[in-house]
Amino acid sequence: MRRQLNTLYVTTEGAWLRKDGENIVMEVEGETKGRLPIHMLESLVCIGRVLVSPPLLGFCAERGICVCFLSTYGKFLARLEGPVSGNVLLRREQYRRSDSAAGHAAIVQNMLAGKLHNQRAVLGRALRDHSDKLPAAAEAMVRHARLRLKRIGASLAGENDINILRGMEGEAAQAYFSVFDQLIRVEHPALRFKGRSRRPPLDAVNALLSFLYTLLTHDCRSALESVGLDPAVGFLHRDRPGRPSLALDLMEEFRPVLADRLALSLLNRRQLTEKDFRTMDNGAVFLRDEARKTLLVAYQDRKREELLHAFLDEKAPLGLFPAIQAQLLARHLRGDIDGYPPFLWK
Known part of the structure; x- marks a missing residue:
């Protein structure tokens, strides 16, 4: 390891x-x-x-x-970065798969299956730990969203059209984030979540999520480069100049566990409060300097936690899981394993 x-x-x-x-x-x-x-x-x-x-x-x-x-x-x-690592033949196979919808539909299916499973796990963990503190209407909303995610996940395997799979991912994201505010147990209005907003984030929760997603993108990009894959050529995310599409693909499985769950913990435990954010004249909301340090320490601590990797049946620090998933993807593209096994949080 x-x-x-x-x-x-x-x-x-x-x-x-x-x-x-x-x-x-x-x-x-x-x-x-x-x-x-x-x-x-x-x-x-x-x-x-x-x-x-x-x-x-x-x-x-x-x-x-x-x-x-x-x-x-x-x-x-x-x-x-230094010299590009890896086998050029691996990258050529990556490019061939990316150009062929039939060649990467199964990879996209498994990546989304991992993401939806982990989103359901976040909602399930909240219901298990705090359902007694949720109003009946809020609990019903979370349970309904979890059921929607299960139904979408069950229909992934039978769909090979990449655009439809992207639409299903969008539907799942809408269901998940529609109840994200119910998971925040802080009453202050400045810490409420009204939906995803990016570039710029328009509330404290979005500012927190966006910063965590940036850190996670960096980790996933580094993991892909370490095994010789090109982080710019993805399967789920369309190729665009300057966009690390494959890093964003790999990140999808880790958003709920390494970012969303951590953001909820920081807010619910009052490690970050409304005073840790500042609002700019254009409405953008950002973390203050000391809050960024608190976040970075918590992120590093989260990465040190050990989890069991379901496919490998071994325990490893969570921070190593992007590198493990990148290696599994490379092995699949080389033909060493039949399919790409997603990361499933348990």
Whole structure:
């Protein structure tokens, strides 16, 4: 089993990162604030106005440590990587499958089956743990949404039209997010969820979800590149310039577990409150600096939790699961296994 390495998130405005031997050193206004051995890292994420020295960038590229730059609000800006890894024959097979609807319909079916199963698990966990605190009408809504997800999931296997499968995914997302607000046990109006809004997020819950989805996209992209797949050429998501379509495909199975569930926990446990968000003049809502740090710590802690992988029948840190799923996808494309086994949260 692959060893889980760390991701270093740097959020301090004006920080200067440089290389010192085999270490990353962080300086702020000429004063050393931290030092970390590079061999412990698999990626470096710089959020906001963070500067990185050219020698450190080159060293990270040589060591296969990707460096990602995000804006203060979590928007992806740039990514630096070393030489492309993997087998060119694997990528050529990926491109062939992507161009053939018949060649990747089964992959899309299984990815969506995993996503819908995990969405149902989030709703089921809420009913199991907090149904006594839900009003009768809210409980009925959650149960109905869970049933809709089950029905959509049952009809996936018989559908080979990619556009119809995309429509079914959209229907499932609508059912899932229509009751997401019922899972938030905080009464403050600033923390209510009225539906997904992106670019920009228009409420605190959307700001939290969007930031988590950005982190998850980074992890899935890194996982795909580590096994030699092209993160830009996907199956479920259409190819667009600048879009990591396959990373977004892989991410679908992990959204409910690594992002949605974590967002609910942070709000319901009051680790993040209405004071941790700020509203801009255009209505956009973003996390404050200290709230981002709280979120990053919680995200890293969540990735360290061990779960049983149903297909491998082995326990592993949750943070390794994107790499495991990427490897399983690569094995399927190479013909080593008959189908792509999705990640199912239990």
